[in-house]
Amino acid sequence: MNDVIAVKRRLIETLSEAASKAQEMGKLPAVALPEITVEHPPNSGHGDYASSLPLKLARATGSNPMAIAREMVGLMAPAAEIASIAVAPPGFINFTLKDDWLTRQVDGILAAKDAYGNMTIGQGTRVQVEFVSVNPTGPLHVGHGRGAILGSTLANVLAAAGYDVTKEYYINDAGNQIDAFYRSLYARYQQAFGIAAGVPANGYVGNYMIDLAKEIIAEEGNKFLTLPEREAIARLGEIGLKKMIAQITSDLELLGVTFDVWFSERSLYQGGQYEKAMSLLKQGGYIAEKEGATWFESTALGEDKDNVVVRGDGSPTYFAADIAYHYNKFLERRFDKVINIWGADHQGHVSRMKAVIGALGISPERFKVIISQMVTLRRGSELVKISKRSGDLITLREVIEEVGADACRFIFLSRSADAQMDFDLELAKKESMDNPVYYVQYAHARIASIMKFAQQDQMDFSDGDVSLLTTEPELALIRKMVLLPEVIEVVTETMEPHHLAYYAQDLATVFHSFYKQCRVVSDDKVLTRARLKLVQAAKSVLARTLTLMGMQALEKM
C-alpha cells in the first residue's frame, strides 16, 4: 500500500482504538462509534490531518467535545510518522507529520518513478468505461470532446488505482439515423453528377456530406449511379460510414483519446444477443404487447412510463439495442462494473436503463452513468453553432487546431461534469499565455531546465541526503507531492476527474513558490544534491499528474 494512504488508515485506526479504550475505561459513554474519517485541515497551521471525531461523539454522548478530545489524545500511542497530536477547539484532534517522514517520501517517489501514485484499491476489478459513442453520421463537436476527455482521464485514473479498465466506443451503425445518413449521402452523390436528388427531410444537410460524397467519387467514380437504388445506398453508405468512423477516430487521436474496443451495434443482432436479452426480459414478465408495438413495462419498476422496444413495423428501437448492449456488457462479457459517459441529451435515458439493469437481475451499484453537461461554444459574445444537422458548424478538430489539445483537455478537466459550461474560443486563445495549462506545464519545464543546468557539472545526486530538506518551501512542496495518491483515490471514489486538474495547479503553485525561495544548484554541493532529488521527484509527480490528464509534460517551453 502507498505510504500516505497507510498513514491515513493508521490514523483512523488510532482514533478508533483511543475511542474504544476510553469507553472501556468508562471515560466515554458506550455509544456506537460513528464512521471515523480524517481530513486535511484548510489551515495548514492546524497540521496535516485532522479529525472531528470528538465533536461527533459529543453529540452522541452529550459530553464536552474538548474533554473527549483530550481524553482520547491521552490514550493514543504515538505513531512513528507523527510529530505531534494536538487538541484544538471546538473539539478537533490535529496531527502533524514528522519532517523526516516527509523528506523520506522524496526517496520513495524517486524509487516509484512513473508508477508513483499507483494503488491496488481496484484489485483488478474489470471495469468498462464507455464514452463518446457518437453516431457516426457526422464530425465530432466540442461537446463530444468533453465526454472524450472525461472518459479517457477517468480510465487513466482507474487504471492507476488498480482496476482492469476497458475503454469502449459503441458505434450506432444500425437504425434510423444511419438510414438517414445513407440516404443523405446518396442524394449528395447524385447531386455531384447533376442529378436533381433531394436530401431526405430528416437527413443530414451539413456541407461535410457534400465533401464526403466528393471524396468517394474521387476514389470510386460514378459506379453507384448505375446500381439499383437500394444497392447503391447500401454500398455507398457502407463506404461513407467507414470514412466517418475513421474521421472520428483520428479526431479523437488528436485529443489523445484512444479506445480498446469499438463495439458495433449491428453485431448485437448478428450475434443473437438482442434476442437473448429480449427473451430474458420476457421471462421476467417485463414485456407486453400493446398498441401494435412491444413495450418494456418500466412503470411496474417505478418509472414514469413504459417504453417501446419493438416498433409496429417490427424494427427494434434504440432503447432495445441498448438493452441488448448492456446484456452483452454484464452477462456475456461479465464486466464487474460498467461506467457510461453520456451527453446531457441522454439524461432521460438513464432511469429506464437503470430499470433494465434491475430487470436483468444486475445489482445497481455495478452500473454508473455520468452525464456530461452541455457545452456552448462562443467567440467572445458571439454564439457559435455546433449542431450536426445545420450547415455551419465548428468541429472538434477545428477547436483543437485553434486552441491546442492540452489546453482543451485542461479547460474541460477544470470543471465538474455536471456543470454546463461555455467554451470561449477567444478566451481560450487569449489566455493562452496565462492559462493554467501552461502554468502547470511550465513548472515541469522549469525543473527540466534545472536538471539540464545541473548536468553540465556532471552532478551525481543519487546519494543526496533528503534529511537536509528542512525549510518551509521544501516541506510544503513535499506535502503537496505526497497527496497524489489521495487525489487518485478521490477521483476513483467520486468518478470526478476534475479534482486532478485542481491538484495539478496546486502542485505547480507550491513548486513555483519553492523555486523562487530556494536556489537548487548552488555552491553548497551537499544541499544541491538533496534539492536535485527533491526537484526530480517533483518533476516526476507533475509528469504523472499531467499524463493522467492526458497532457504533455514538456521538457522545454
Added chain:
RNA sequence: GUCCCUGUAGCUCAGUCGGACAGAGCGGCUGCCUUCUAAGCAGUUGGUCGGGCGUUCGAGUCGCCCCAGGGACGCCA
C-alpha cells in the same frame, strides 16, 4: 405539467463525510529579473454562498417550499 443538472468574488469555476476565519484562476491595484526559464513570485482588492423556512452544538454542504438559467420528457438516437 413531470424528471435531471446548475445558481458561491466583476468574470470562469473548486469546495470530499455537515466542521476551524468560504478558496483558486482571470481581471483591478502595489512591488520583485546581476544568479537554475518573469509563461514566474510576493502582497492587495473583492462574497447577503439565488431566496425563505427547517434539522443540528455547527449548514455553501442535509430536508421542504419558492425564484432564475439549461436540458430531457418520440414507435429519433
